Amino acid sequence: MKTVYVVCATGIATSTMLRLKVEKFLEEQGIEARVLQYRVTEISPERCEADVILATTEIPPEFEKVAAVINGISLITGIGQGETLQSLAHALQRPKGE
Amino acid sequence: MQNTLTNLLRTDHILVNVNVKDAQEAIQTLTAALVETGHVSPGFAEDVWKREQTFPTGLPTQPLAVAIPHADPDHVNKSAVCIGVLNAPVLFAQMGTDGSTSLDARLIFLLAVKEREKQVEMIGQLVKLIQTGSLLEDLAQAKDSAEALALIHKTLA
Known part of the structure; x- marks a missing residue:
């Protein structure tokens, strides 16, 4: 199953906001994926199981080699939300490793 | 349903006509309201300010920018949200940036979250508020806390 990490600085507020939006979107679209919530200091590129990392904080560039990294701030402001969700869907439909 | 924003918000945690000179003073002023009611201890303001400088919380919402400062528990x-309606906006660095991009935040939502999983619904409702542009505009014009609270309840209903 595909995996989405929702990531923010403290793992409390904005990653929860992302989680709610992403879970709702995946359900509406019928996309099966697990959504895991982390604070940015808890993840590392060596042990990254995510296909997509959706974040409200800066993610170190090394992660771009192991997952699609998407800025999730639009899901919180609502401005440009549709495009971000489309990028998420697109990234989840790609075969792993591409 | 106890942990909803609708249930958590109270008029003494909504400050209107707030005059502050910068983001740090805004955080201190809003924290003081939560200290007054025992929801946080005074050290919270320092935690929030420290975190704000590394991980900023300004958000380019429309038509008014907001900030959602918060910190570890x-x-x-006790979980709470304090809302400050500023008379004049103050600069907050934009979330997801290294602090080089700032925005003029007019509405501040200070979040004190005790246990994340119990506050999921509250956090979801908060997103609804900040994405409702007409509410942000109306809040900025609210004459008193009771009016602001009524506007919020109407939006969440």
């Missing part, structure tokens, strides 16, 4: 006794 160390100084939180």
